[in-house]
Amino acid sequence: MSEVRHDRSGPGPAGGYHGVAESARALMAGPLLPELGGAPHDVLADVTRAFAAGSVDLTHPAALARMQPPSLAVAAAAELVVATLNQSLHAWESGPFALEIERFVTAELATLIGYGSGAGGTLTSGGSVSNLMAMTMARDSVLARRLSRRPGQEGVAGLHRRPVVLAQEAIHFSIGRALRILGIGEDQLIPVAVDADGRTSAADARRVLFGLPGTDLPLALVALAGSTDLGVIDPLRELAEVAREHDLWLHADAAYGAGALFSERLRPLLDGLSEADSVTMDLHKFGWLPSSSAMLLVKSRGDLQDSFGLATTTCLTSADDTEQGYHGLQGESLQTTRRADAFKILVALRCLGRERLSAMVDACHDLAIHAAERIREEPRLELVAHPPLGAVLFRYLTDDPGKADEVNGAARRELMATGRLLLARTHLVDGAGVQRVYLKLLFLNPETAPEQVDDVIAMFLTTARRIEAEG
Structure with a gap:
């Protein structure tokens, strides 16, 4: 919703887990099944507004945590048809x-x-x-x-x-x-x-x-x-x-x-x-x-x-x-x-066509390659591997290698709590056979610009450096 996006500084709701949980408790303070029902327009508007405010904006260029792309508008409309006909x-x-x-x-x-x-x-x-x-x-x-x-x-x-x-x-x-x-x-x-x-x-x-x-x-x-x-x-x-x-x-x-x-x-x-x-x-x-x-x-x-x-x-x-x-x-x-989930697939693929769909996949791959090259340029960041698809794994390198996992995890949580950047987290075994924390950028929004990727990496670096410095 446009009013929700206007009030945000990033793809996620500010306040982290506690903020979202508090908002949800406020909305659901009453019973699920009240004695008397409310007006459908009012109930739908109130619940939708709260739901949107606490949700991830998948269209935002800093929504990079999970394999959730922003949905095509025509596919969302097709979902309404499926729900209405209820086959x-x-x-x-x-x-x-x-x-x-x-x-x-x-x-x-x-x-x-x-x-x-x-x-x-x-x-x-x-x-x-x-x-x-x-x-x-x-x-x-x-x-x-x-x-x-x-x-x-x-x-x-x-x-x-x-x-x-x-x-x-x-x-x-x-x-x-x-x-x-x-x-x-x-x-x-x-x-x-x-x-x-x-x-x-x-x-x-x-x-x-x-x-x-x-x-x-x-x-x-x-x-x-x-x-x-x-x-x-x-x-x-x-x-x-x-x-x-x-x-x-x-x-x-x-x-x-x-x-x-x-x-x-x-x-x-x-x-x-x-x-x-x-x-x-x-x-x-x-x-x-x-x-x-x-x-x-x-x-x-x-x-x-x-x-x-x-x-x-x-x-x-x-x-x-x-x-x-x-x-x-x-x-x-x-x-x-x-x-009838195949309905939205039929509608979406017929609308996109092979040429446009190919361009969208390639655009996400291009963003992943750009991010990988940008990470390689930063001495404080370690790139795991060249991305064959749209996922980029990396980590922040601390002066004390023993603190790297802690700093990477803390930087990710802080950025999630502010709502400014959403990153995924995973664990890989390094060359020494030790399991380490790595962060992941997932590019599934073909409308993201390379400059916005640069901003995301700079934001993470600034946060990680400050957390490391504060010890």
């Missing part, structure tokens, strides 16, 4: 046209990846759910082929072999969480070494697989296709060869990196993506769409149906209706009732 995708009679839109959108994006006519996909709430679904299909597919087991019906107890999944340590935490949920266990995530560029080593994956005891049953190899910290993209074709040699499921987590598909410049980075059995993609990152605009795409549509189809006849399944086309998508998703 669902679980049954034909709940959203007939919405079903056709999702089928079209997933088929088109599967083609963009390079999948053939047998591919499928589903919209999800985010990359974590997509990764959970991918690990479910990996478990079901491999156990069915190797052991004639139906884990969806029979479970995994009594296998007499330990199911394991291979991935490098930089893989998204949702993979480990998926293994917990599936009953495989996070301890069964076997690490694979990386090369000098942080990419999963196909040679080491082979070494690990050959070294596994016979009591282990490898299910999947998980590849990075744009890690959240360094934007690492694994050698996808090489990993696909390993997966085929050992009859594994290859999953590519491209939740962030899939945006490179829209760029003529960056698309070659994802060479081999079509070799993966499944791919996670989030268009609420590169794509400039409101959450949720995520999807799971699969090389074989049948794998989705095998893992998520309904095993028994229900009020949502009928063979004669299905034969005539009167069926929903409840058998290809974790969810039953599900929003």
Whole structure:
């Protein structure tokens, strides 16, 4: 809201956690369900004004903390249409046209990846759910082929072999969480070494697989296709060869990196993506769409149906209706009732077109390169690596190296508390094998100017120097 932005000095609300919490408590001092309701216009205006005042302004050039782009206006308008029509995708009679839109959108994006006519996909709430679904299909597919087991019906107890999944340590935490949920266990995530560029080593994956005891049953190899910290993209074709040699499921987590598909410049980075059995993609990152605009795409549509189809006849399944086309998508998703999220994707991508979308992705990449070069020029700042996508990792270097983590963390919190700058924080192991605090700039606003990036870096430097000096 314009009046909220006018009162701010940056992308965040001033006052930090305590200020926002106090404002929220003031708004919600009364009961959630009062005895008598208020006038809709007044309630909506009051709650919206307070909500906006305590929210992040994602259009501000200093909103660089998370993978949240400012939403396209047309996509926000499309969200209103979706909410107003309130269609669902679980049954034909709940959203007939919405079903056709999702089928079209997933088929088109599967083609963009390079999948053939047998591919499928589903919209999800985010990359974590997509990764959970991918690990479910990996478990079901491999156990069915190797052991004639139906884990969806029979479970995994009594296998007499330990199911394991291979991935490098930089893989998204949702993979480990998926293994917990599936009953495989996070301890069964076997690490694979990386090369000098942080990419999963196909040679080491082979070494690990050959070294596994016979009591282990490898299910999947998980590849990075744009890690959240360094934007690492694994050698996808090489990993696909390993997966085929050992009859594994290859999953590519491209939740962030899939945006490179829209760029003529960056698309070659994802060479081999079509070799993966499944791919996670989030268009609420590169794509400039409101959450949720995520999807799971699969090389074989049948794998989705095998893992998520309904095993028994229900009020949502009928063979004669299905034969005539009167069926929903409840058998290809974790969810039953599900929003028509593909509608906003269709509207947004039709409005943008390939040329404009490519330019937007490239603009964010250009900003990341500019920031990296600017950081390199500062003797007090350390750049971790050249950014392949839109994330830049760096840290402030203190005179006493032992205080660097403290100063970097304090500078970030102070800038958040004032609302002037929002940075992400992560942890990496340095060359000495010690885990250190690093800060992250995430560029997802193509309208940001290089001069504004310079201002952000100068603001951080000033704050960090003062905190170090104050000791």
